[in-house]
Amino acid sequence: xxxxxxxxxxxxxxxxxxxxxxxxxxxxxxxxxxxxxxxxxxxxxxxxxxxxxxxxxxxxxxxxxxxxxxxxxxxxxxxxxxxxxxxxxxxxxxxxxxxxxxxxxxxxxxxxxxxxxxxxxxxxxxxxxxxxxxxxxxxxxxxxxxxxxxxxxxxxxxxxxxxxxxxxxxxxxxxxxxxxxxxxxxxxxxxxxxxxxxxxxxxxxxxxxxxxxxxxxxxxxxxxxxxxxxxxxxxxxxxxxxxxxxxxxxxxxxxxxxxxxxxxxxxxxxxxxxxxxxxxxxxxxxxxxxxxxxxxxxxxxxxxxxx
Numbered sequence: 001x002x003x004x005x006x007x008x009x010x011x012x013x014x015x016x017x018x019x020x021x022x023x024x025x026x027x028x029x030x031x032x033x034x035x036x037x038x039x040x041x042x043x044x045x046x047x048x049x050x051x052x053x054x055x056x057x058x059x060x061x062x063x064x065x066x067x068x069x070x071x072x073x074x075x076x077x078x079x080x081x082x083x084x085x086x087x088x089x090x091x092x093x094x095x096x097x098x099x100x101x102x103x104x105x106x107x108x109x110x111x112x113x114x115x116x117x118x119x120x121x122x123x124x125x126x127x128x129x130x131x132x133x134x135x136x137x138x139x140x141x142x143x144x145x146x147x148x149x150x151x152x153x154x155x156x157x158x159x160x161x162x163x164x165x166x167x168x169x170x171x172x173x174x175x176x177x178x179x180x181x182x183x184x185x186x187x188x189x190x191x192x193x194x195x196x197x198x199x200x201x202x203x204x205x206x207x208x209x210x211x212x213x214x215x216x217x218x219x220x221x222x223x224x225x226x227x228x229x230x231x232x233x234x235x236x237x238x239x240x241x242x243x244x245x246x247x248x249x250x251x252x253x254x255x256x257x258x259x260x261x262x263x264x265x266x267x268x269x270x271x272x273x274x275x276x277x278x279x280x281x282x283x284x285x286x287x288x289x290x291x292x293x294x295x296x297x298x299x300x301x302x303x304x305x306x307x
């Protein structure tokens with residue numbers, strides 16, 4: 001929007017002595033002609049802007065012009081920039097980039113900027129370009145209220161077409177999720193992005209329904225999706241790290257110098273067995289019960305595939 005661009009120009013000029021029209025045009029993704037029209041608008045609003053011609057010239061603002069920035073301290077801005085920088089790694093939208101640049105421009109570069117005690121780095125996430133493209137497409141569909149059509153594989157492996165009103169993107173535990181209203185089910189649903197085989201943004205738009213961001217897991221069902229089972233595990237130091245990161249509430253006690261006893265709740269289902277398999281030889285089930293027997297049968301089925 002023009003008003004946001006005008007504010008962005010003022011913030012930029014407050015921190016830089018001179019900025020060329022070409023640099024501004026690139027930064028705000030508009031033409032040089034548009035930038036010059038914006039400068040005329042600001043000058044008519046009595047903002048003391050001046051221009052200098054030549055290769056070393058540019059657009060500047062009189063040093064006597066001040067803007068009250070007491071609402072946000074340098075520390076506030078630094079914290080916001082750290083958060084936005086992490087957000088840009090996950091969702092590299094043009095809006096995020098512009099907002100991040102505006103926040104950086106608001107810092108006083110005449111002195112040493114405060115260093116944040118927190119930094120976010122998502123560079124090691126295995127987020128493929130195809131998945132990122134779907135996130136970007138859904139982000140735009142949400143903004144413009146466009147229906148989307150999802151070719152989706154559910155937990156049971158069934159693939160269906162879901163026409164959906166997209167409302168919210170959620171990033172949790174290294175995965176993206178979409179929360180939207182499914183027209184076939186006439187209800188709000190949460191879709192895991194990695195289960196979307198194909199995504200189509202439709203020309204058809206929708207009128208937004210009242211929507212509140214749902215807690216992860218969506219609407220509470222009367223029955224859990226899988227039968228949960230308390231499992232006692234003997235884990236080493238390598239597996240302990242993954243157990244602690246994976247479970248919100250666990251009981252874990254050290255047994256000796258190298259091993260810990262952990263009590264966790266796992267689904268008595270392939271999802272639970274796969275979790276144990278990824279820990280390999282670093283974990284051993286201690287209690288001999290139905291969960292143990294079912295896990296052994298699952299291992300036998302895997303072994304038969306390679307005999």
